[in-house]
Amino acid sequence: MIVGIDLGSRTIKAAALDEGRLQDCQIAESGFDPHHQSLEMIKKYHPKKIVATGYGRHLAQKHFAQEVITEIKAHALGARYFFPECRTVLDVGGQDSKVISLDSNGKLLNFQMNDKCAAGTGRFLEIMASGLGFSLAEFGPEALKAKGEFKINSMCTVFAESEVISLKNHGTDVRDIAKAVHLSVVDRLIGMLHRVGYDDTIVFSGGVAKNPCIAALLQERLGIRVFVPPQPDVVGAIGAALYGSSLMEDIV
Numbered sequence: 001m002i003v004g005i006d007l008g009s010r011t012i013k014a015a016a017l018d019e020g021r022l023q024d025c026q027i028a029e030s031g032f033d034p035h036h037q038s039l040e041m042i043k044k045y046h047p048k049k050i051v052a053t054g055y056g057r058h059l060a061q062k063h064f065a066q067e068v069i070t071e072i073k074a075h076a077l078g079a080r081y082f083f084p085e086c087r088t089v090l091d092v093g094g095q096d097s098k099v100i101s102l103d104s105n106g107k108l109l110n111f112q113m114n115d116k117c118a119a120g121t122g123r124f125l126e127i128m129a130s131g132l133g134f135s136l137a138e139f140g141p142e143a144l145k146a147k148g149e150f151k152i153n154s155m156c157t158v159f160a161e162s163e164v165i166s167l168k169n170h171g172t173d174v175r176d177i178a179k180a181v182h183l184s185v186v187d188r189l190i191g192m193l194h195r196v197g198y199d200d201t202i203v204f205s206g207g208v209a210k211n212p213c214i215a216a217l218l219q220e221r222l223g224i225r226v227f228v229p230p231q232p233d234v235v236g237a238i239g240a241a242l243y244g245s246s247l248m249e250d251i252v
């Protein structure tokens with residue numbers, strides 16, 4: 001068994017592959033001790049090789065992983081596992097978002113990350129959902145029920161939160177506000193896609209890809225289908241495991 005582990009800012013994801021095929025995956029909160037949380041998650045696999053990616057990959061390499069790869073490479077490999085024709089990866093996680101452009105063979109052409117500000121990330125959506133009284137799970141579905149459409153003008157999380165509170169206090173429907181928040185995130189993601197370049201094979205990965213409103217608005221605004229893998233938040237871990245499998249093949 002080859003295990004890929006993605007130590008993200010909010011969650012740890014693990015994927016186990018056997019002969020290149022996905023056998024199992026797990027997601028858990030990073031907690032205050034991601035090292036031991038990771039060991040607890042992977043011990044049942046008795047892996048031949050462990051490859052780590054994500055913010056905590058070097059912590060993993062220090063304690064238990066044999067190899068590390070960047071999040072860019074891991075998400076590119078993982079996205080093409082589900083969609084081999086993928087040329088563009090849009091990954092939106094808890095603390096950052098990224099756009100990755102690939103050639104027809106999956107080789108990296110260009111990428112851009114938004115890691116300087118929470119706007120356009122899962123953390124931004126989490127803060128706004130809480131301010132409007134929604135759980136994160138219900139935020140997207142409720143936003144899809146909005147009847148009106150307007151924009152949140154501020155792209156700064158702090159100012160956007162003040163704007164949301166102001167709208168709420170003026171009696172604006174919370175579903176309309178929720179959709180406005182989602183539109184502000186989508187506008188930022190589309191700006192990144194335009195800067196990097198994209199075609200009609202976009203794969204949307206990361207935990208935010210499970211938000212149906214973000215996926216729907218991306219498709220509506222871009223005018224193309226956006227492909228969401230069945231387990232979008234473990235794409236990076238799967239990519240890390242695939243990298244480990246390729247190393248094992250080289251050894252054999």
